[in-house]
Amino acid sequence: MNRKTVIVLFGGQSSEHEVSRMSATTMINEIDSKKYQVIPVGITKEGEWLVYTGPTEHIKTGQWEKYATPAIISPDAKQKALLKIVNGHVKVIPVDVVIPALHGAWGEDGTIQGLLEMACIPYVGCGVLSSAVCMDKVFTKLIAKNAAVPQAKYIWFQKEELEDMDKLVERVEKKLGYPCFVKPANTGSSVGISKAKNKETLVNAINLAAEYDRKIIVEEAIIGREFECSVLGNEAPVVSGVGEVLPAAEFYDYDAKYNNSESRTVIPAPITAEEEKTIRKIAAKIYQAVDGSGLSRVDFFMEEETGRVLFNEINTMPGFTAISMYPMLWETAGVTKAELMDCLIELALTRDNGIRG
Incomplete structure (x- = not known):
């Protein structure tokens, strides 16, 4: 039986890089090696793509980068391939499926899904629109x-509106009251989220959320x-x-x-x-x-x-x-x-x- 080639894509440039590595480790260990040839491909925090062939536990610890080789997924729909770059030479590796085990920005938000759509490579998970x-x-x-x-009730606003913080605070207090939760609109794993109990903590929470995204959402506490x-x-x-x-x-x-x-x-x-x-x-x-x-x-x-x-x-x-x-x-x-x-x-x-x- 010919095994299908599955790329497990992990890491990435988001704040959830480490969680992605843990997820990928579990997935790789659980995929049936008799049915699938698994190729781990990691993206560093700096955005470099590397193919890794060493022990799976090194992915979880972060040591994988020391033993990896440059490689990228080709956007060419005719290739449907991973391009491994060794000593200036490109090896074309046909790919059947990609598992984007990426959490947060540049992975769970439709971006990597768009690349895979262009490449005509099937992938696990939601499509471009639903991911975004x-x-x-x-x-x-x-x-x-x-x-x-x-x-729950909520309000949202753009980062630029922070220039009139008093007005934002007044909106939150009028519609939601305290306590309330302040979140960046585009992060996962509860990154950048705070519980505000009064005006001072609300201002601090809004400023923290603004460090992660240009859109901020505030929800009533349930x-x-x-x-x-x-x-x-x-x-x-x-x-x-x-x-x-x-x-x-x-x-x-x-x-x-x-x-x-x-x-x-x-x-x-x-x-x-x-x-x-x-x-x-x-x-x-x-x-x-x-x-x-x-x-x-x-x-x-x-x-x-x-x-x-x-x-x-x-x-x-x-x-x-x-x-x-x-x-x-x-x-x-x-x-x-x-x-x-x-x-x-x-x-x-x-x-x-x-x-x-």
Whole structure:
């Protein structure tokens, strides 16, 4: 049997470079080597593309760069190939599928998906449009509103508006009040997010968010519980069961997710069958509203006082680390990581995304 060649693309220039390396390590270890020839290709923080053939554990630790060789994915649709550059000579390696295990900017936002569309190479995950709109929290909320998906109240503004900070603070206080959450519109893994409890912390939070993006979003704080579920599929997606997030910190920020061992997830979530049904139904609705494909993780709040289920955000390339909810939810449903990777590759190969030939 001829093995298909799969590139696992990792690293990147975003603030989630390290998380991407951890996700890629898990994916590479779980892909069936009898069915697929796996080629790890890393992007350094400086944006250099390198093909790596050493031990997988070096990807996780960051040592992989010492043993890598320059290589790029060709945008030439006739080649459908990785171009490996050795001593000034180019070796053309045909490629069947790419797994863009990239989180955040320049990877989860439609940019790498656009390159792969140009190259006519099938890839795992959402397409250009859905990747872009889901990366931008403002556009996600606009789509959710249009689809009648319940969500927290919010306002958003451009970085240039920070020149009149008093006016912004007044808008937030009038519509949302305290506490509230301030987020860059285009980051993942809770990077740059702060909880503001008064005017001073609000100003600091807005300035921090502005360091990461030119658009800032402020949301009302929902007092309640946090839940996540996994979506898998193209035209007929399947939604997993529901897991609950119990953050060690005041909210589930980057450090609480990846560095605080006291943060916990509970699978399955201790909720009623009706509550689970509601969460899963909304997850499928927003996934289809953004034209999702391949996979996504959808996050929710359940308001303590009213029991309302509110959509929080959708992540089109969720983490595959040892503590990531996406694969754990499917494992609880009886789908191993190896089976999940096989399914994702097959979904990429069969997705009707307009790729020619």
